[in-house]
Amino acid sequence: MAAxxxxxxxxxxxxxxxxxxxRVTSSRRVLLAALFxxxxxxxxxxLAAEVQxxxxxxxxxxxxxxxxxxxxxxxLVHSHxxxxxxxxxxxxxxxxxxxxxxxxxTLEVPEELFAALVRAxxxxxxxxxxxxxxxxxxxxxxxxxxxxxxxxxxAGTSEPEPSGGP
Amino acid sequence: MAAxxxxxxxxxxxxxxxxxxxRVTSSRRVLLAALFxxxxxxxxxxLAAEVQxxxxxxxxxxxxxxxxxxxxxxxLVHSHxxxxxxxxxxxxxxxxxxxxxxxxxTLEVPEELFAALVRAxxxxxxxxxxxxxxxxxxxxxxxxxxxxxxxxxxAGTSEPEPSGGP
DNA sequence: TCGCTGTTGCGGCTCATTCGCATTAATGTG
DNA sequence: CACATTAATGCGAATGAGCCGCAACAGCGA
Numbered sequence: 001m002a003a004x005x006x007x008x009x010x011x012x013x014x015x016x017x018x019x020x021x022x023r024v025t026s027s028r029r030v031l032l033a034a035l036f037x038x039x040x041x042x043x044x045x046x047l048a049a050e051v052q053x054x055x056x057x058x059x060x061x062x063x064x065x066x067x068x069x070x071x072x073x074x075x076l077v078h079s080h081x082x083x084x085x086x087x088x089x090x091x092x093x094x095x096x097x098x099x100x101x102x103x104x105x106t107l108e109v110p111e112e113l114f115a116a117l118v119r120a121x122x123x124x125x126x127x128x129x130x131x132x133x134x135x136x137x138x139x140x141x142x143x144x145x146x147x148x149x150x151x152x153x154x155a156g157t158s159e160p161e162p163s164g165g166p
Numbered sequence: 167m168a169a170x171x172x173x174x175x176x177x178x179x180x181x182x183x184x185x186x187x188x189r190v191t192s193s194r195r196v197l198l199a200a201l202f203x204x205x206x207x208x209x210x211x212x213l214a215a216e217v218q219x220x221x222x223x224x225x226x227x228x229x230x231x232x233x234x235x236x237x238x239x240x241x242l243v244h245s246h247x248x249x250x251x252x253x254x255x256x257x258x259x260x261x262x263x264x265x266x267x268x269x270x271x272t273l274e275v276p277e278e279l280f281a282a283l284v285r286a287x288x289x290x291x292x293x294x295x296x297x298x299x300x301x302x303x304x305x306x307x308x309x310x311x312x313x314x315x316x317x318x319x320x321a322g323t324s325e326p327e328p329s330g331g332p
Numbered sequence: 333t334c335g336c337t338g339t340t341g342c343g344g345c346t347c348a349t350t351c352g353c354a355t356t357a358a359t360g361t362g
Numbered sequence: 363c364a365c366a367t368t369a370a371t372g373c374g375a376a377t378g379a380g381c382c383g384c385a386a387c388a389g390c391g392a
Contacts, residue, residue, distance in 0.1 A: 021369080023359070024358075024359095025357080025358075028370090044348080057371095059372050061349085062370075062371055064348090068350095085349090086349090098291065107291055113283065113286050116282030117279065121302070125307065126306070127264045127266075127307060128305045129303075133267065134248065134300055134303050135300070136283070136287070136297070137295075138287070138294045138295040140291075140292070141292025141293060144293070144294040184389095184390090188339095189338055189388080190389075191338090191340080191389075193339085194339090210380080211378095224341090225340070225341050227380085228341070230381075251379060251380090252379085
């Protein structure tokens, strides 16, 4: 099923791209460099900003199209971290996510955490769970310890965002 | 913890509403009737349509505001079923959701299915999982049985909606 | 019956993402 | 190397879900 084993480097991917009839463009080169160098969990907009730092007028929609294409090639995957925009990461770095609804902190967790759920869903319903595409939400340790409503100071990826009061 | 035990009927909720300084309006009455009578998993837009069948010019944003208010009262909860709009249901009818990414079928599942995950997340990370707010996605039995890409004819709650084929 | 104040209709706005279209540029070929 | 192909791009506009502000309206207690 895996048409593409695992991309090892930017040039690797570019080669794959070319072998599929695609073209190696500077925007793609830079986008891939950003993906390989930076951390995980970056949104399309963040990636666009990084690309634009090198190539000022790469349009946001070009970034979206390239991310799409790379996902089609199996190089990338995206996940939805609760509310908010999708985040992209290399297919080789997949993992599950726990996202705190209160403070927005994001926890990367090994897929093993979902093993029992995956098993149970398959057994009971024949349903094959994909624990990576959507985050599992809830409340992080810090927020869970507080009375409902007060977010702990998040050390997460995004800024903490308390919702409206009681 | 539960300021509101469980709403039993439309009038119940209206009374609760009034006791909190809210007002009983016809749009709220009709919206509540729709919620109590119809099935689960309805989107704001669907609910608006049902309300508008009785009261032609209830505005969509009024429905959103009322849903919001009812959620604040603890009468409703909403969940995000994969991609697509949020769905609302009575707080007394909560359950988890498994949503097929391929054919869109929605499976209601008891929260017990997530028990192991909930336990594991708490033990390993102190994270309190909320298995209701966001659906767990994957592929339903029918779709999982097929070669990737071909959606089975879904018998889910909503209409089957194969996304634009490749 | 009044008046206070919660609600509504309406239109416009945001945010994330996608689309159409004319233009540009990466490639394989001659 | 010049050229034709045709994939990619820039740009702006559109989409879909949901939220916001504001002025007009309408419950409800007095």
